[in-house]
Amino acid sequence: KQEVTQIPAALSVPEGENLVLNCSFTDSAIYNLQWFRQDPGKGLTSLLLIQSSQREQTSGRLNASLDKSSGRSTLYIAASQPGDSATYLCAGSGNTGKLIFGQGTTLQVKP
């Protein structure tokens, strides 16, 4: 049974810092790994999708990597801004065709 864990649960950093959010999964038979952003009271916005044949994806100041052998994914945010404050969720899919979510990391970027 796939389980997804995110560390840390909460993170507070000053504006401008580079930061790394961690996601680990128990079953290495993972097909893809997707990172989402959720603002309070809002839905989920897809940030990056790493497909099974890929190791990383980049979009602007965001970079996500996937290492299936170690069961880990990281989301790197460069030059953080107050607008990056949100909860970041990672989710992996296995051969059941559904996404399993971690509990999320709540990020606060202070001006």
Place this chain on the structure above:
Amino acid sequence: NAGVMQNPRHLVRRRGQEARLRCSPMKGHSHVYWYRQLPEEGLKFMVYLQKENIIDESGMPKERFSAEFPKEGPSILRIQQVVRGDSAAYFCASSRSPFLNTEAFFGQGTRLTVV
């Protein structure tokens, strides 16, 4: 191309009433997933449907909850005889194919409050 549309955005029901949550997938998407997010908890899978078929309902409570995705129209998540513990945000996601190598797109959610 409109995104995943969920309505209503907010729903208030008294205990014992029925709640009907609707989800219209993105154009061209025939796979729909429902998730529930309880306060201060993560998203939990409920059910996976394709047109007219339930593929995986392993996350659905055994009683009072049902889901459908008819040939025409939106997917419906129905909760009968709601209780306070049903208060949560319910999210719908859609994709072109199962979440194996396909990006998932989520709606804004329906926030159900049971009073």
